[in-house]
Amino acid sequence: MKKISYNCRVFINNRNQVVVRVRWNKKRSEVGLSTGMYADPLKWDENTQRPKRGSTHIINAEKIPSRAINERIDEFLEAIEKSFSEFTVNNVTPKTQDLRERVNEIIGRNKQKEAEEEPEVLKEKTLKEIFDEFLQSGEEERGWGDKIKYKYLQSWKHLNKCVPNITIDTLTKETMQKLKNWYIKEGYKNRTITNRFKTLKSFFRWMKVNGYNVTDGVLGYKHHLKVTEKNVVFLTFDELLMFYNYKFNDDQKTLEKARDLFCFMAFTSLRYSDLAQLKRANITTRGIEIYTKKTSDHITIDINHYAQELIDKYIVSADEFVFPVPTNQKLNQYLKLAAKECGLDREIIDTNNIGNQRIDKSNKLYEIISCHDARRTFVCCSLALGIPETTVMKWTGHKCYENMKPYIEVTDKTLKREMSKWDGYGIKNQIIDSIDKLPNEKLEQVYDFIKNIA
Numbered sequence: 001m002k003k004i005s006y007n008c009r010v011f012i013n014n015r016n017q018v019v020v021r022v023r024w025n026k027k028r029s030e031v032g033l034s035t036g037m038y039a040d041p042l043k044w045d046e047n048t049q050r051p052k053r054g055s056t057h058i059i060n061a062e063k064i065p066s067r068a069i070n071e072r073i074d075e076f077l078e079a080i081e082k083s084f085s086e087f088t089v090n091n092v093t094p095k096t097q098d099l100r101e102r103v104n105e106i107i108g109r110n111k112q113k114e115a116e117e118e119p120e121v122l123k124e125k126t127l128k129e130i131f132d133e134f135l136q137s138g139e140e141e142r143g144w145g146d147k148i149k150y151k152y153l154q155s156w157k158h159l160n161k162c163v164p165n166i167t168i169d170t171l172t173k174e175t176m177q178k179l180k181n182w183y184i185k186e187g188y189k190n191r192t193i194t195n196r197f198k199t200l201k202s203f204f205r206w207m208k209v210n211g212y213n214v215t216d217g218v219l220g221y222k223h224h225l226k227v228t229e230k231n232v233v234f235l236t237f238d239e240l241l242m243f244y245n246y247k248f249n250d251d252q253k254t255l256e257k258a259r260d261l262f263c264f265m266a267f268t269s270l271r272y273s274d275l276a277q278l279k280r281a282n283i284t285t286r287g288i289e290i291y292t293k294k295t296s297d298h299i300t301i302d303i304n305h306y307a308q309e310l311i312d313k314y315i316v317s318a319d320e321f322v323f324p325v326p327t328n329q330k331l332n333q334y335l336k337l338a339a340k341e342c343g344l345d346r347e348i349i350d351t352n353n354i355g356n357q358r359i360d361k362s363n364k365l366y367e368i369i370s371c372h373d374a375r376r377t378f379v380c381c382s383l384a385l386g387i388p389e390t391t392v393m394k395w396t397g398h399k400c401y402e403n404m405k406p407y408i409e410v411t412d413k414t415l416k417r418e419m420s421k422w423d424g425y426g427i428k429n430q431i432i433d434s435i436d437k438l439p440n441e442k443l444e445q446v447y448d449f450i451k452n453i454a
Contacts (some may be wrong), residue, residue: 004093010049010073012041016071022099024084026170026213033080033103037072038064038172043060077285079106127168131156134206145433153200158183170203173217180223184355190225191352197223221268228351233368234376237384239344242265245304246342255341258334260310261323266373266381267307269396272371276325283311283322291295292397299397332370339366379404 006024012169013019018037023030038059043052043066050073051057058064083102087094094102105222125133135152138144160166162182163175176197183193197309199217208214235243244263250258265275273293282290304313312321325331351358377398382392389401398404435446 002091003088006084007445008077008323009211011041011046012044016041018073018100020073020080021206022209024099025093026168027214028125029094029096031100033076035069035072035076037069037111039069047360059409070412075107076103076441079103082106099377122181127171130168130207130212131203134203137206151199152203155196155203158196159200159449168213171218172215173221176221176223177217180225181238187354189352189354189359190227191230193223193225194227197221204451225355226353228353230325231348231350232376232380233348233370234374234380235266235344235365237372238379239346239365240381243342243344244340248338248341252341254334255338259338259342260313260340261331262335262369264310265371266377267304268301269375269378269392270301271375272325272328272331275323278322279320280315282320283315295397296407297397299395301395328371335371336366337371340364342346342366344369357422 005383009021011021011343012425013017013032016038016333018035018039019031020031020033020035023085038057039051040055040057041433043055043057044050044209045052051069053066055062055066057069065083080099082105083094083099083106088100088257089324092098131152133150138152139149159179162179166175180193180197183196188196204214204218208219208448215259243259246259248259260277260399264270265272270278270288272292274290277293278288278290282288285304287303290301291298306441311322326334344365348363348365348368350361350363352361353359379392381398382395389404393399393401393404395406435443438446
């Protein structure tokens with residue numbers, strides 16, 4: 001005689017009914033039992049799965065105290081526990097209808113009322129149905145857009161290519177190892193494999209939290225693949241100014257516009273999505289004030305004179321939006337052509353691993369430049385110019401240094417300049433000591449000399 005493991009969750013459905021959901025048989029069998037009670041969603045505590053203490057719920061002009069709702073929930077939970085105890089004694093794994101009928105029998109619910117109140121019996125779910133439920137919850141509860149859902153769909157597609165017709169029962173540690181080997185065989189980089197596993201594990205963790213059976217071997221699986229740090233692509237300050245000041249021919253207006261849009265993002269830290277929605281109303285006396293599309297954060301960015309020149313260049317012909325922005329894909333295509341025209345051909349080495357094999361690939365800067373490199377350029381150049389990290393984070397909207405870290409790359413030139421501060425500090429002290437000893441007429445001569453060379 002083996003005890004049947006089951007899980008209960010109490011919630012309010014879209015008709016404000018208080019429902020007890022029961023899962024058992026390794027969480028593959030599921031049934032929803034309506035308690036016959038109703039509750040106000042605003043007075044419901046999701047953590048305790050109960051109405052808020054002392055609350056009164058007014059449903060269809062009827063006042064229902066939280067105490068009455070709790071008593072009804074307890075009645076159902078006790079009936080469920082008793083039902084499973086009986087099934088265990090009789091060594092029977094119940095079907096959904098078996099549990100429903102026994103619970104209703106214990107609480108004395110008549111057949112007519114049962115038909116009126118009971119929600120639809122939930123069938124045993126496949127892993128694909130659970131995955132669809134996961135995507136729907138992400139869209140409804142966390143506001144996932146198509147881009148995020150596409151990431152999960154790709155990972156799901158790969159898992160099914162590796163293990164066709166995968167089920168909850170076949171989702172094991174061995175499955176994860178098999179998926180790792182499949183990715184390597186297909187030529188995926190270790191960095192990509194790591195990201196795919198993170199994506200899948202977030203789905204598996206959601207399953208665990210929501211009562212589905214996921215083994216510890218799946219959640220705790222580690223692929224132990226070596227992952228090299230991703231090379232951050234950005235323009236140095238000299239490259240950025242050269243790009244900004246390059247004179248295109250009259251028949252290269254498309255390339256000029258792509259260059260201008262990139263430089264504006266590099267001078268302000270705006271993402272492509274924010275540039276595309278930038279309106280006249282966002283340009284205020286304080287700077288650029290905008291709610292970012294990605295995080296919905298309200299940020300204010302001070303406008304430097306480079307950014308102001310670009311605003312003045314385009315806003316005269318703008319309607320509602322400041323810039324005529326093409327699609328991200330088109331802009332990236334034109335940007336690569338513009339960068340090639342301007343001679344942004346610095347070699348960039350990208351090191352990756354596929355399994356145990358190391359691969360070094362060399363690219364020209366113009367071959368791999370994209371819109372998002374403008375934001376990295378802003379961060380790197382700002383830090384190189386000595387602007388404090390906290391100020392840069394205020395403009396970019398990063399909440400903490402760790403979140404900004406992927407964008408940070410300090411050039412050799414910057415490192416050399418920072419080290420030169422040691423020498424510069426000593427030289428400055430020597431100059432100050434010498435100036436203190438000079439008479440006034442000599443000080444005037446020094447001042448005129450400095451003014452001429454500054």
